[in-house]
Amino acid sequence: MFGLSELRETKVYQEGHQEGERSLILRQLTRRIGNVTSELAVKVQTLSLTQLESLGEALLDFSQPADLITWLDEN
Numbered sequence: 001m002f003g004l005s006e007l008r009e010t011k012v013y014q015e016g017h018q019e020g021e022r023s024l025i026l027r028q029l030t031r032r033i034g035n036v037t038s039e040l041a042v043k044v045q046t047l048s049l050t051q052l053e054s055l056g057e058a059l060l061d062f063s064q065p066a067d068l069i070t071w072l073d074e075n
Contacts, residue, residue, distance in 0.1 A: 021056070032062050033063065036068070
């Protein structure tokens with residue numbers, strides 16, 4: 001049996017966690033700045049887990065789609 005720490009190291013767990021992060025970030029962006037274009041959503045979906053976590057913090061300061069575009073260009 002896997003322990004919790006071993007489970008977190010599995011590829012399936014990590015991919016599932018990353019997919020959950022993407023989904024959450026996209027929902028938060030929609031609430032914060034309105035509809036996210038499919039082009040921007042694709043860019044968000046290609047971010048690494050570290051980048052997603054950083055975006056999750058940064059989006060709290062966003063007020064318009066241009067803020068997301070700027071963040072993506074810089075990161």
